[in-house]
Amino acid sequence: MIRGVGFIFAELFRTSLRSWTRWLGFSLALGLVLASGSALALLQEGRSEGGFPQTYWILVLKLSPDLRDEKINELGWHFWTLEGVKRVSYRFAGDELPGGGTAEERSLLLWTEEGSKVEGLVKQVQAIGEGAITEVDVIHRVMPPPASLPPLSRVVAMVALALFAFISLVVGRVAVGGTFVTWQTEWDFLRYSGVEPWKLWGPFVGTAALWGLFGGAIYLLVYEGIKFAVRNIVTVTQIAPGYLSGGPLPFVVAFVVAPLWGATAGGIALFLSLHRKPYPRGLEEV
Amino acid sequence: MLGTYDIAVQVSELCYVTPEGVAVFDGLSFTLLREEIKFVVGPPLSGKTLLLKLIMREIFPTRGQILVAGRNILRLNVKKLYRLRERIGFVPYPPVILTSRTVEENLRFKLRALGIEGERAEEGLEKALSLTGLSPLKELMAYELGEGERRVLAIAVAICNDPVVLLCDDPFRGLSSQNQERVVETLRSLQKGGIASLVTSQDTSLPQRFGFPQEVVLPLRPEVVA
Numbered sequence: 001m002i003r004g005v006g007f008i009f010a011e012l013f014r015t016s017l018r019s020w021t022r023w024l025g026f027s028l029a030l031g032l033v034l035a036s037g038s039a040l041a042l043l044q045e046g047r048s049e050g051g052f053p054q055t056y057w058i059l060v061l062k063l064s065p066d067l068r069d070e071k072i073n074e075l076g077w078h079f080w081t082l083e084g085v086k087r088v089s090y091r092f093a094g095d096e097l098p099g100g101g102t103a104e105e106r107s108l109l110l111w112t113e114e115g116s117k118v119e120g121l122v123k124q125v126q127a128i129g130e131g132a133i134t135e136v137d138v139i140h141r142v143m144p145p146p147a148s149l150p151p152l153s154r155v156v157a158m159v160a161l162a163l164f165a166f167i168s169l170v171v172g173r174v175a176v177g178g179t180f181v182t183w184q185t186e187w188d189f190l191r192y193s194g195v196e197p198w199k200l201w202g203p204f205v206g207t208a209a210l211w212g213l214f215g216g217a218i219y220l221l222v223y224e225g226i227k228f229a230v231r232n233i234v235t236v237t238q239i240a241p242g243y244l245s246g247g248p249l250p251f252v253v254a255f256v257v258a259p260l261w262g263a264t265a266g267g268i269a270l271f272l273s274l275h276r277k278p279y280p281r282g283l284e285e286v
Numbered sequence: 287m288l289g290t291y292d293i294a295v296q297v298s299e300l301c302y303v304t305p306e307g308v309a310v311f312d313g314l315s316f317t318l319l320r321e322e323i324k325f326v327v328g329p330p331l332s333g334k335t336l337l338l339k340l341i342m343r344e345i346f347p348t349r350g351q352i353l354v355a356g357r358n359i360l361r362l363n364v365k366k367l368y369r370l371r372e373r374i375g376f377v378p379y380p381p382v383i384l385t386s387r388t389v390e391e392n393l394r395f396k397l398r399a400l401g402i403e404g405e406r407a408e409e410g411l412e413k414a415l416s417l418t419g420l421s422p423l424k425e426l427m428a429y430e431l432g433e434g435e436r437r438v439l440a441i442a443v444a445i446c447n448d449p450v451v452l453l454c455d456d457p458f459r460g461l462s463s464q465n466q467e468r469v470v471e472t473l474r475s476l477q478k479g480g481i482a483s484l485v486t487s488q489d490t491s492l493p494q495r496f497g498f499p500q501e502v503v504l505p506l507r508p509e510v511v512a
Binding site: 003007008011189192193195 | 371377
């Protein structure tokens with residue numbers, strides 16, 4: 001029987017607006033929990049190795065103009081299996097080459113870190129790609145290390161998550177406690193009217209969930225705003241590749257995790273509020 | 287012979303022993319008929335409020351049986367208990383009213399919280415206001431009412447959803463004799479309207495003072511609760 005609970009919820013939510021600063025504080029604290037949680041999740045995907053400059057020898061294999069795409073693909077897979085080849089990539093004519101310059105023709109690029117094997121590799125690819133490869137150039141490049149964060153950054157994100165979670169519980173306790181005190185007479189009034197207990201505490205949990213959802217919306221706005229601002233910064237892609245690639249994470253966090261966290265914090269806070277006073281008022285005396 | 291629908295509350299062989307081992311009630315039995323007012327009188331700590339708690343099943347007795355509107359309240363599941371609980375009007379001491387709302391809003395608040403709307407709500411509202419004589423005051427804020435009128439408003443709130451019985455916990459305490467008379471008038475009006483009342487009072491002489499016969503007074507032993 002859920003009749004009447006919508007009315008009680010609406011009345012309680014209206015009461016919560018009277019102490020909107022406390023509830024806004026709760027929403028913001030909850031937004032920080034979500035932000036630090038997201039940071040922790042996104043940083044897990046980023047590179048963790050320390051950065052050192054990497055030395056590469058790149059064999060630029062210029063391809064015959066009449067070579068079909070299937071053949072190029074086949075050659076690429078074959079070259080990738082050769083000993084010492086770290087990576088194989090492809091460039092159209094006019095594309096930029098690693099470290100500067102442009103490709104004059106369609107080319108396959110074979111990357112190796114072992115300079116001693118360059119000569120042998122050149123011979124091998126010329127033999128394999130006879131007729132398909134017109135010329136082989138070797139470029140020596142020292143590549144800057146990819147951006148990375150120190151492992152401590154994840155520890156910091158974890159500590160921030162725990163800290164903001166605690167703060168959100170404390171602020172939630174203050175918000176729920178304040179509204180509970182304001183709503184005390186209505187609580188007793190309804191209790192004596194024979195309203196079922198869950199219709200008394202349920203709206204509190206619902207109100208906390210709604211303010212949690214508001215915190216989630218703030219989080220989502222900030223998340224998408226920052227994403228828009230840094231969308232062209234390559235370093236961000238290297239540190240947190242999942243951030244710019246999109247995905248459902250922020251929406252799940254804002255619309256599922258936020259209200260759930262709000263409801264949980266609200267439930268805990270209400271439990272503490274209820275156990276601070278004799279309950280129910282007026283029935284203590286025998 | 288009385289039928290089920292003639293009896294509002296029937297208490298049989300009620301026993302209640304506190305956790306400390308004090309027997310507050312030992313075989314208490316009484317019947318409250320529809321359209322009857324019964325007074326439970328006794329000094330503080332004699333078990334008046336406890337009796338009301340037992341009838342509402344706020345707590346369980348040690349032994350005995352309590353029927354409300356023919357239903358054994360001790361055997362109901364929680365869902366059925368709350369359905370029946372809605373048919374018990376209760377006025378606690380001190381009475382709880384919403385002072386920042388009007389008289390009418392107080393009643394509507396309860397009705398809407400119980401999910402009672404439309405014609406049934408309007409009927410309940412009108413009946414409660416007319417039985418308690420609060421119709422002329424329905425637009426007033428509750429904080430503007432005098433002490434006696436506030437007690438009457440608490441009674442109106444308790445009966446607006448058409449209960450079979452009204453349980454009133456010491457509604458006369460702290461009131462002037464004029465206001466006490468106002469409350470008694472209201473209880474008599476409810477009686478005429480078909481609502482039984484079980485009223486507690488610390489003042490053992492009050493029922494006689496207002497002309498109620500001795501048969502409707504249920505005296506409790508003094509100070510049985512430690």
